[in-house]
Amino acid sequence: MNIYLIGYRCCGKTSVGKALSGLLRWPFLDTDAQVVRKAGMPITEMVSKKGWEAFRELEKSVIGQTRLLNRHVIATGGGVILNPDNVRTMQEAGRVIWLKVSPQTARTRMAIDPETHIQRPGLTPIGSMNEIETVMSARQPLYEKAGHLELDTDMLDIDAICRKIIEHFYQGES
DSSP states (O other): OEEEEEOSTTSSHHHHHHHHHHHHTOOEEEHHHHHHHHHTSOHHHHHHHHOHHHHHHHHHHHHHHHTTOOSOEEEOOTTGGGSHHHHHHHHHHEEEEEEEOOHHHHHHHHHHOTTHHHHOOOSSSSOHHHHHHHHHHHHHHHHHHHOSEEEEOSSOOHHHHHHHHHHHHHHHHO
């Protein structure tokens, strides 16, 4: 069984995933990093050259391969829940944890993250805060449906989030 972390951009999937991986002594896998490795180019370049559809197909392939893993902490891309096959794979292969974030916190975190411009191409042409609010609103029901647990990351630090995930995970194992 794996632990999958889902949620909007900058909700903490990678940071929490790395910390949780260390605590559990399980390998950590970032699906966006795997997509970049397989594509041989950054996500922004891939989307620019090949479009979102090509990115989503490669993402689906990477998610499908995680089915073969066991005892891994897996940070996913923010749009992984857009494909029902991805959701099914994650739910069958592990526990899915939705790391929630408010639009304001996501925007603040994106602004200070140096990787934002390289790894986070715009999702819509409407601009930063409007895009965040619009996309979050559209995806919320999908995150809710996919997740076995939801944690609001605005007021919790990484250690607290990890503790709550571990508590939930081991309760779910019994």
